[in-house]
Amino acid sequence: MEKPAADNRQLISLIMNGFNAVHYAPQPVNDAFSGKIFYEFIKRIDYNKKIFTQKDIDQLSKYKTSIDDELNDSSYEFFDAVMNLYRNRIDMAYRYSKLSIESPFTFSDDESIETNSDKLSFAPDSNKLKDEWRKYMKLQVLQQLNDKLVSQQKAMEKSDTVKAKSFDLLEEASRAMVKKNNEEFFSRVHELEDNDFMAVYLNCIANIEDPHTEYFPPIQKQNFDIQISGQLEGIGAQLQQRDGEIKITSIVPGSASWRQGQLKANDVILKVGQGNAEPVSVEGMRLDKAIQLIRGKKGTEVRLTVKKPDGNQLTIPIIRDIVVIAATYAQSVIINSASQKIGYIKLPEFYAPVDRKGGRSSSDDVKKELQKLIAADVSGIILDLRDNGGGALVEAVKIGGLFISSGPIVQVRQREGKPNVMSDTDPAVVYSGPLTVMVNENSASASEIVAAALQDYHRAVIIGSDNTYGKGTVQNLFDLDNLVSRQQNSLPELGTLKITIQKFYRINGGATQLKGVVPDIILPDPYAEIPNGEKEDKYAIKWDEVTPARYEPWNATYSLEILKSQSEKRLAANPSFQLIKEEADDFKEQSEHTSYSLNYKKFTQQQAELDLKQKKYDAINADSELLKVMNLDVDLSRVNADSVTAASNTQFIKNLKKDVYLNEATQVVLNMKQE
Template identity: 40%
Template sequence: MKTKYILSLITILFLNFASKANTSTYPVQDGDKDKIIIYILKNILTQGHYVQKEIDDDFSEHVFNEFIDGLDPSKRYFTQEDLKEFSQYKYEIDNQIKDSNIDFYKLVYNRFLEKLEFAKITYRTLLSEPFNYKKKEQINLDYDKVPFAKNQNELLDYWRKQLKLQIVSRIQEAEEQQVEKIKKDNSITPKTFEELELEARTTVLKNMDDLYARIDELENSDWYSTFLNSVVSAFDPHTNYMSPRIKSRFDQDMSGKLEGIGARLQKEGIYTKIVELISGGPAWKQGELEAGDIILKVAQGDEEPLDIVGMRLDDAIKFIKGKKGTEVRLTVKKKLDGTTVVIPIIRDVVELEETFVKSSVVEKNGKKYGIINLPKFYIDFKDVKQRNAASDMEQEIERLKKEGVEGLIVDLRSNGGGSLKTAIEIGGLFIEKGPIVQVKYRNEPARVKNDTDSKVQWNGPLVVMVNEMSASASEIFAAAMQDYGRGVIMGGKQTYGKGTVQNVLPLNYYVSKYPDDLGALKMTIQKFYRINGGSTQIEGVYSDIAMPDRYSYMEFGERDLDGALPWDKVPQANYTKTNSYTNFNEVVNNSKERINNNPKFVSINEYAQWLKKNQDDNLFSLNYNDYKKQNDDRVNEGKKYKDIFKFESNLTFNSPKYEVSEFTKDTVLKEKREAWHKNLKKDIYMNEALNVLSELKMNNNHIAVKQ
């Protein structure tokens, strides 16, 4: 159904283009590739996006602000005088786009190129001599709240402060490293502040030279992509234009094999951002890198780190990737508290096997329980005979039943979603038959998607574990189990809240025989709804049992994205709750009481509040002594939480028997499972999930039947 809809969408858009222009092609002229792209995007978005959005003055204002912010996120280039000149187009961009006119882009882009040349002179001049490190002053790094400089003189002061911050932070780091070296070898003569300052200034100068050398390599198409994304993002934050190069890398990612550290990256302004960690990959195993973190520098083992700020994503990836067994050290700005840390990771090949379903068996109070980890709702649409999440899940449950398990935990933590089809089929493994989710296309009533197979693969106690990074298909499954009352949902306060679906449309489809690759549009075409009628968009799924974690108070999830589609509801589907448990409320209340009285969870909650406080604190002193004290205070505060997640249960986790028999011929698999089981033993959240599972009592008449 989904594939047929996309094909029909492409056909409809194609025919609409043809009917309007009496041809399937844009009237091509030499050198107007940029205009062709904007023409196609305008038509696809207005005719096919889930939201029927007017291209009007509000739209124009969005593009104006987003493009300028995309070029100058740190307020380094433009002044209010520039913005005053640009503002002649602030409410005209909508009209320009309708006419495939890019005059606004040309004005801002050409001014930006001039500003880049001015920036080179500026930083080289400012770094030619020491700053005044005794001066009492601060810098605010919350650039969303910092106004653009009034004029060129104020812009110079912005530059001075940003460069000075880089210097003081490097001096502070160098002093710390020097202290550690002297502890190991007291014959080392410590360097003076002046020597450390000169080294720091020299390094910053080199990094800035490298940065602007890389910026000089960027072409018009790179900056034009920024403009195009400011246009398409006006519809919603998940709609993106992908240049030919980005589309090529997207296709490679979708093909399966990932090498290096096992992380998906994307460009955000001048920064390289972690979007997702691949389950079972090197970064995932190492445990310190997280989605939302920004990579500032990359070092090959003990070598000098390379600053990648401003680097093309393709080029940054080349430095991050490497041969299996080699070490890469990433200097990372943490999303959670804004601190800068160095994270060492041993590169490896990320195998597809690690993204598949896996299970474990644990004994508690004389009873066996099964744990199924599902990293993604995977499927190969090109070859339906290949394994998929639903068939693997069904098989894994059958194997666990043979082990004699009396309860089941489905772990969806950090599962970013995947195939809707597999989510529906997996939901059907736990009910007799009935609706699992509702989907809605633009200007159409919601369609109910049912599980039509009356077979129930698991009718025993069920706990579903989620966190703030459980998204999309994960939320569909968790919501269905919650609406039916089939399982206990526990984990973070609420899941990510992504209730939309995107598909990729190649732009060349709409311009026949155009010689160059025009890239593609990833566009939102659909919205998900629970069977109770509420959308999973923004709200996600609220846990029946919320356990404090590091994200508890953070700005994290769909609700924190600018322009995210709103929550809404549709009529409830026709379903009946399963009435699965005789003691559901009692078990939930018991767990909440344990969590509230558990010193570990109390401390984790305090840690989460501390992280939120640091996230909101964007003021940094530029007086060296004050900066150093500020940094030391934060580090010392953080030491209180050093062992915050240190925990070890008295439980033993084992692979099911079928897998144990494979260990003799696959020692690598054995090592991977042993590492996973070791982590489960240290997982305080899994420990509480098992407490809940062990207390649940089934009602004999509990299977849902479609009415």
């Protein structure tokens, strides 16, 4: 028997009480809080500003300062008012979209459309909204048409037997595809129940506390079994749905996506295609439904059309496969450079035995890799924490302790009281030689703790992009069903609440929150000018500092200023890094220009220019071999144990050989050795 829907008043009461009781920095529930909920909820259900008009917003504005009173009373009049209006307006939007695509478009008109909703205002009335839908549908057709014309041209260049289809036929086919996608979009919206929207509403409230505080509604039996994190077995990615978009939050090490290499964190999935079949738009689709499209049998192809952070669209083919477990663990290789051997350790995440890793811990594994590299007589070591989103805090403390004598690694504070200093208590130093730590904008949480500690001790040189992600908080999960008296199984399930309960501080006293870790040596990054990280979320918990812990800096034998000067000279003479700087400037320009021409000639010219630029930047990774990389002799039997592991290892080595960032980190370690 299916359980009834959860009682919304009870849910609101439990959630608000939870924030007040345990959240690290609970927000005051006042008129300002009310106003944030007002705008956030409307934004999330009408993220493109194509459902409501400004008149509708004005009509709803009477609730702008009363939602806080509703929350204190566990009521939801604002939610009901929005939903009543939304159901009416979604039908109107459907009629406008359907009408606009019935006849062929005229692409000779010189008009444009703004695609960044933050730059848009709500349409003043229904007539203007109708025209906005016309332009929106026209853009969809234009994009489809351009793709078909480009594909046709490529096919004709490959074979003389391919016959060209007329512009009118391709336009008709493009319009038919957009019409199909549009019908599916509105069908999905109509399938959503008030409970689905209530989950969105409750998450608006939670995310205003801070971006990592979330409400997870019950996972119903009709939804297939996925983890709350959204981890996929088919391609190996973690997804999050926010503001109508399905975004990649991380790539699972050893997965099909990880091996393919093009799918990255912060990519937004627009369409999902099965092999060569026409792709399906996932705009407005529930996350679990989108995941059903992405998952599939091992060996089959899924094609993801994604929007990159700079606004460019890319179709990525991925062959579904199992996760190669060995690639999720710490692993090391040798880099032969300038007649010296440099050790390299890749740590994808800070795993612990409780993380279903077969009893293995990342600290034990890193220690073993260090010992193997020391036995191989390396001159220096590189610890790679790029794209490492964190994990077990205790593992970060232990790993930091491998490189120092006993001492503090991180400070952790509850919302009340003094910080608790977490220290390495083992006086032994596993490795005391030259050390660099590689980070990037996706290094977060536990990665930032290790990098910050080694930087504060002057134990390692941190090298990477402008700064790390800046997530300096800890969350805990609370099962709401355990917080209420439940006498029979027929009672509704309530879901789970994730609440931020702690905050990290460096041993020098500064928080890693927002600021992250600024590397000692900063390398150019393609997305350096694109807003990214915790600091870009307006509801993020603020940075602050506490009293520094007592610690003794490492007696460094290198001059950081000299190392930086040497690196700057190499970067200036390196064509790849100069190209990366150009790419960063172009990405910034592209991300700011979000208006598209709806004139066919201008649109296709714009797309051709973007494609040409991308081909130029593809040369960054075109070098066949920058580094000589090889497995340690003691690892050869393991990495060749079976064909899947061997193939994964081959790809791992191949990528390292072409890695311009690793090449620079290697030079820095060599310079440290020389001083």
